[in-house]
Amino acid sequence: MSILSLQSLSLDYADARGGTARRVLDGINLHIASDEFVVVIGRSGSGKTSLLNLAAGFTQPSEGRVLVDGRDIDGPGADRAVVFQDDALYPWLNAADNIAFPLKLRGLPKAERLQRAEELLVKVGLEGAGRKNICELSGGMRQRVGIARALASDPRFLLLDEPLGALDALTRARMQLFLLDVWSRSGTGALLITHSIDEALLLATRIIVLAPAPGRVIADIPAEFGQALLGGRSAKDVKALAGFKSLHDELTALIHADDEEIAA
Numbered sequence: 001m002s003i004l005s006l007q008s009l010s011l012d013y014a015d016a017r018g019g020t021a022r023r024v025l026d027g028i029n030l031h032i033a034s035d036e037f038v039v040v041i042g043r044s045g046s047g048k049t050s051l052l053n054l055a056a057g058f059t060q061p062s063e064g065r066v067l068v069d070g071r072d073i074d075g076p077g078a079d080r081a082v083v084f085q086d087d088a089l090y091p092w093l094n095a096a097d098n099i100a101f102p103l104k105l106r107g108l109p110k111a112e113r114l115q116r117a118e119e120l121l122v123k124v125g126l127e128g129a130g131r132k133n134i135c136e137l138s139g140g141m142r143q144r145v146g147i148a149r150a151l152a153s154d155p156r157f158l159l160l161d162e163p164l165g166a167l168d169a170l171t172r173a174r175m176q177l178f179l180l181d182v183w184s185r186s187g188t189g190a191l192l193i194t195h196s197i198d199e200a201l202l203l204a205t206r207i208i209v210l211a212p213a214p215g216r217v218i219a220d221i222p223a224e225f226g227q228a229l230l231g232g233r234s235a236k237d238v239k240a241l242a243g244f245k246s247l248h249d250e251l252t253a254l255i256h257a258d259d260e261e262i263a264a
């Protein structure tokens with residue numbers, strides 16, 4: 001079991017006009033175990049992507065620490081793989097070569113890389129699609145390739161920034177189940193960012209709510225609807241549960257608490 005820890009994290013962005021720095025995240029404490037599916041939700045601009053970038057090691061905090069298993073991280077690492085909203089695949093490589101790319105960087109021999117890519121294609125339900133060009137794949141298939149590529153280096157944590165945001169509703173619903181399934185079988189911790197309360201409730205073992213200006217954690221709520229989905233219940237049935245509806249209302253109230261104030 002691994003732990004990804006964000007300890008007393010704060011982040012300031014310099015003002016472009018040379019004024020005082022603006023605090024974007026303030027006093028974030030978050031510990032994610034590698035058997036958890038943690039979903040971060042919050043309004044646009046509340047600092048979700050900034051938080052994920054810190055966890056990935058793409059940016060450094062202004063205060064506080066990011067640790068994996070008690071050791072400070074000093075940048076991106078193979079223990080934390082990132083999946084973005086845009087699939088960010090290499091269009092000049094086919095699906096299998098995209099998946100195998102991180103293994104190439106690690107110097108694995110070609111035959112081994114391609115065998116691992118084939119295994120991962122099976123895992124993400126794209127058996128036989130390895131030779132397809134990226135432009136021949138649908139949006140959902142591309143995201144599967146992106147997730148397979150992220151899994152290629154056997155990360156301890158998958159960091160996902162709205163990976164399903166650009167998909168149509170039906171594909172998104174399928175991909176939610178797929179993500180849940182991959183997570184449950186891979187033993188990789190997940191930190192997923194989303195705007196969708198339904199998505200958070202369906203996937204998370206814990207939901208973190210960020211409030212904006214500056215971004216801070218205002219709720220840390222356990223959830224277990226994903227287990228019902230994994231057990232074979234339909235998303236429609238799960239969404240009809242009384243517990244789902246009440247938590248949905250609670251999250252809506254938390255996320256939109258000061259909307260009227262802002263609109264006024």
Ligand SMILES: Nc1ncnc2c1ncn2[C@@H]1O[C@H](COP(=O)(O)OP(=O)(O)OP(=O)(O)O)[C@@H](O)[C@H]1O
Nearest residue numbers: 013014024042043044045046047048049050051195
């Ligand atoms: N590189 C940057 N320089 C300066 N300010 C930034 C930078 N990146 C983000 N910000 C600001 O930090 C705040 C948080 O941005 P962030 O992208 O983390 O929000 P978010 O919650 O991911 O929003 P969204 O839901 O729209 O993706 C915003 O006010 C944004 O304008």
Ligand SMILES: [Mg+2]
Nearest residue numbers: 048049050161
């Ligand atoms: Mg964002």
